Amino acid sequence: MIPIQRHQQILALIAERGVISINELTERLGVSHMTIRRDVQKLEEQGALLSVSGGVRSTERLAAEPSHLDKTAMFSNEKFLIGQAAARHIPRNSCIYLDAGTTTLALARELGDRDDLLIVTNDFVIANFIIESSLCRMIHTGGTLCRENRSCVGEAAARALQNLSIDIAFISATCWGPRGIFTPDEDKVMVKRTVANVSSKRVLLSDSSKYNKIATFLALPLEQFDAVITDSKLPDSAQQALAAKALELTVAL
Numbered sequence: 001m002i003p004i005q006r007h008q009q010i011l012a013l014i015a016e017r018g019v020i021s022i023n024e025l026t027e028r029l030g031v032s033h034m035t036i037r038r039d040v041q042k043l044e045e046q047g048a049l050l051s052v053s054g055g056v057r058s059t060e061r062l063a064a065e066p067s068h069l070d071k072t073a074m075f076s077n078e079k080f081l082i083g084q085a086a087a088r089h090i091p092r093n094s095c096i097y098l099d100a101g102t103t104t105l106a107l108a109r110e111l112g113d114r115d116d117l118l119i120v121t122n123d124f125v126i127a128n129f130i131i132e133s134s135l136c137r138m139i140h141t142g143g144t145l146c147r148e149n150r151s152c153v154g155e156a157a158a159r160a161l162q163n164l165s166i167d168i169a170f171i172s173a174t175c176w177g178p179r180g181i182f183t184p185d186e187d188k189v190m191v192k193r194t195v196a197n198v199s200s201k202r203v204l205l206s207d208s209s210k211y212n213k214i215a216t217f218l219a220l221p222l223e224q225f226d227a228v229i230t231d232s233k234l235p236d237s238a239q240q241a242l243a244a245k246a247l248e249l250t251v252a253l
Contacts, residue, residue, distance in 0.1 A: 001029065006039050007048075014049055014058045021055040044237065045178045050212040051237045059177070059212050078207040078231040081252035083107040086170060086205055086229050089250075092116045094167040097195050098126050100151030100188075101172030103205045105129070111136065120166060122152045122191060139164070144187060153187040158194040169199035171220070173206045175213035178241050180221040181206075182214050192219040203227045208234040222247065 001009075006029055013020050013028065025036045040056055043049045049056045083106030090096060093116050098104040100123035108126045111117065115135035121127055122141040130138045143157025171192060173181035181204065183189060196202050202225045211234060227248035234251065242249045 001031075003039065003042075006031065006035075007043055010036075010039060010043065010056070011048060014056060019052065019055055019057040023054075025056075044212075045241065051235070059214055075207045075209055075231075078209075078233070078252070079103045079106040081231060082205055082207065082229050083110045085250050085252040086203065087111060089203070089227075089229075090117070090168065094118075095120065095165070097121065097161075097166045097169040097171075097199060098123065099170060099172040099192070099195070099205075100126075100146075100149055100153075101205075103207065104170055104172050107170055107205065108134075120161070120164060122157050124150045124152075141191075143191070146185070146187070153185065153191055155190060158190040161191070161194045161198055164198055166195065166199040168201045168203060169195045170203050170205050171195065171225075173204060173210060173219070175210045175215055176204065176206055176222070177212045177214065178222060178238075179214075179218060180224070181219050183217050183219050184215040186217050189217050189219045196220055196224050201226045203229060205229050207231050208238075211235070211238055 009029060010025060022033060022036055026033055040051060044051055048059065050059055079102055082103055086107045087110035095118040098108055098119060098121040104123065105126050108129050112133045117136040119130055119136050120139045122143060127138060127140050130136055141152055141157040141160040143152030144154035146153050174183045176182065204225045208231050222245055225247060227250065228242055229250040229252060232251050232253055239249060
């Protein structure tokens with residue numbers, strides 16, 4: 001049996017069972033543990049499955065992004081720690097981009113005592129925090145309103161970014177994995193790709209709960225990032241995958 005046939009059978013078994021052990025895969029496919037582990041590594045790199053203790057499980061596909069209100073209550077401590085860690089990476093007098101999201105909002109809240117930054121954002125909640133609690137200068141992209149996420153998306157937001165030169169872009173993700181960051185909202189793709197193109201450094205800010213989940217649209221491949229800041233619950237296999245891509249990884253503690 002050639003590798004692609006094994007891969008198809010592995011994915012079919014996972015689709016049927018949800019979770020399956022490495023031992024059962026070796027028995028069902030009649031190959032060695034080493035062969036199965038190579039197959040699993042390949043499929044995990046493609047974002048097709050996730051390794052768990054002693055086996056593998058299917059990835060989760062997101063049909064829609066949670067609202068800003070829902071996300072605010074999710075993994076708040078992890079986001080706080082990620083925001084603290086990210087703030088330490090910002091030199092004085094930088095121009096930074098804060099993507100729409102509650103993890104980037106956690107970073108914004110760590111910048112309340114700064115007065116030396118130019119902050120670019122497409123997020124209304126972040127913009128309001130900067131207006132009320134920071135002396136930093138700010139540019140809001142404008143664009144098409146996304147009410148659920150309190151942000152602007154689409155072509156107009158992307159155009160506003162095209163003429164800027166940003167030192168560090170802190171980019172959020174609905175979900176992410178070895179292939180990159182994904183979103184169920186096509187209007188967000190253009191904004192993320194544009195800010196990646198106009199920034200000297202691109203940093204993914206995301207808690208580990210979003211890892212190895214996928215949505216319809218690949219916004220940015222992981223190779224376009226320079227660094228990832230996440231929490232300590234990121235699986236070892238994920239940390240190894242990031243190291244293999246020579247990405248700078250910061251685990252917030």
